[in-house]
Amino acid sequence: MNHCELEEVTQHINDKISMIKSLLELRAVAKDPDKRGTLLKIEQEVSAINELLDRFERYVGEQRGLLKHLKDLEVFFLEDEQDVLHLKNNIPPHMPKRGQQAAPQGGGQVAVQSRQTDAPPAPQEQGPPRKPQRNQIKEMEFITVPEFDSIPPYMKGRVTYDQLNAAVQSINTAVTSKYKILHQPVKTLNNVSRTLHQRFKDQETKDTKGQFFIVEQDIREFAQLKVDKRFVGMLNMLRHCQRLREVRGGGLTRFILL
Numbered sequence: 001m002n003h004c005e006l007e008e009v010t011q012h013i014n015d016k017i018s019m020i021k022s023l024l025e026l027r028a029v030a031k032d033p034d035k036r037g038t039l040l041k042i043e044q045e046v047s048a049i050n051e052l053l054d055r056f057e058r059y060v061g062e063q064r065g066l067l068k069h070l071k072d073l074e075v076f077f078l079e080d081e082q083d084v085l086h087l088k089n090n091i092p093p094h095m096p097k098r099g100q101q102a103a104p105q106g107g108g109q110v111a112v113q114s115r116q117t118d119a120p121p122a123p124q125e126q127g128p129p130r131k132p133q134r135n136q137i138k139e140m141e142f143i144t145v146p147e148f149d150s151i152p153p154y155m156k157g158r159v160t161y162d163q164l165n166a167a168v169q170s171i172n173t174a175v176t177s178k179y180k181i182l183h184q185p186v187k188t189l190n191n192v193s194r195t196l197h198q199r200f201k202d203q204e205t206k207d208t209k210g211q212f213f214i215v216e217q218d219i220r221e222f223a224q225l226k227v228d229k230r231f232v233g234m235l236n237m238l239r240h241c242q243r244l245r246e247v248r249g250g251g252l253t254r255f256i257l258l
Contacts, residue, residue: 135183138212139172167234170223177222213256
């Protein structure tokens with residue numbers, strides 16, 4: 001055995017001896033009632049710290065998922081904005097602009113039109129009523145002042161007229177964000193939006209068929225609001241004003257727009 005190997009064996013033996021001494025010291029501490037209570041307190045504090053760290057890690061994970069979802073929504077809305085700007089900047093030149101009428105062709109038509117200015121307009125035949133667009137998203141109407149005044153004081157509390165209508169705007173934001181995803185073909189959605197699309201479908205019931213509704217999770221994710229006691233109170237006021245109704249089932253409360 002050379003010198004280096006001898007030093008390694010010696011170090012290993014010394015480490016073992018130090019470990020045995022530490023174990024004997026801990027054993028002596030464990031037998032002492034006073035020190036045993038201190039050890040138990042330390043153990044409880046370490047367990048509490050570990051629990052807090054686990055909660056914090058879960059919270060960070062949830063926030064990262066929410067941030068990724070918001071970034072995907074931002075990209076989605078930016079694409080819509082670019083489409084709108086493209087349509088606005090590429091209107092065919094032959095189409096009349098808003099507020100303009102097509103120019104008359106031929107002088108005779110101008111004369112006929114000038115002679116008929118005083119005549120009452122001929123009644124126009126009314127065609128069949130237009131069907132609502134398939135992808136049209138319903139929005140909640142804002143609360144009027146008389147409606148706000150009709151809310152009982154015990155229900156209204158300290159909520160102001162502007163705050164209640166701000167809640168209406170937040171609900172409309174959540175509804176619009178949700179149904180924009182639902183109206184998109186599934187094949188065109190990314191993974192995050194496709195997961196949301198499936199979640200929205202799973203939340204539908206026979207009572208919500210053909211209706212526009214949201215749940216608390218939609219309000220938190222799309223409107224960035226906490227559904228706390230105060231916001232629940234405003235939902236009750238909107239229900240009093242016939243703006244929405246609630247349908248419960250499957251552990252969810254669905255807020256259906258009226």
